[in-house]
Amino acid sequence: MAPIPKLLKYLGRSPWIYHINTGSCNSCDIEIVAVLTPRYDAERFGVVLVESPRHADILLVTGPVCHQNLDRVKRVYEQTPDPKMVIAVGACSSTNGVFDGSYCIDGPLDDVIPVDVYVIGCPPRPENILFGVVKAIQKLNALAEGEI
Ligand code: SF4
DSSP: OOOHHHHGGGOOSOOEEEEEESSOOSHHHHHHHHHHSTTTOGGGGTOEEOSOGGGOSEEEEESOOBGGGHHHHHHHHHHSOSSOEEEEESHHHHHOGGGTTOTTBOOOGGGTSOOOEEEOSSSOOHHHHHHHHHHHHHHHHHHHTTOO
């Protein structure tokens, strides 16, 4: 991963983030908390956690999509205004991980909604989550400039 200061040039806007857990074991969620609290302090780059998907630019999604959450995930995606980015955080969100094959899983996430960035790891390191957010911002900027 590139050093964080080198990534700052991509942070031309303040990304607002909405976090949704679709059935994770909570370890990915704890790493997201680490990203947002003083040790990694993503807020210094303008990253803000919002309480409604209607205010968000980026969805941070953890866990496989369990059947109980299937409609909720789709609804949150629809409620998030365009242009938006979806980040699949962790192995479960990307591939179902250790939950693959379970009777109650409808994931992985990209079977349910479009995914723009995948962050690997079980759980991913906070640096990787932050890097995923930067990649999402790059894609948002490219969208705004008509490059994609
Ligand atoms: S990827 Fe690993 S840490 Fe994250 S929800 Fe799945 S099992 Fe838990």
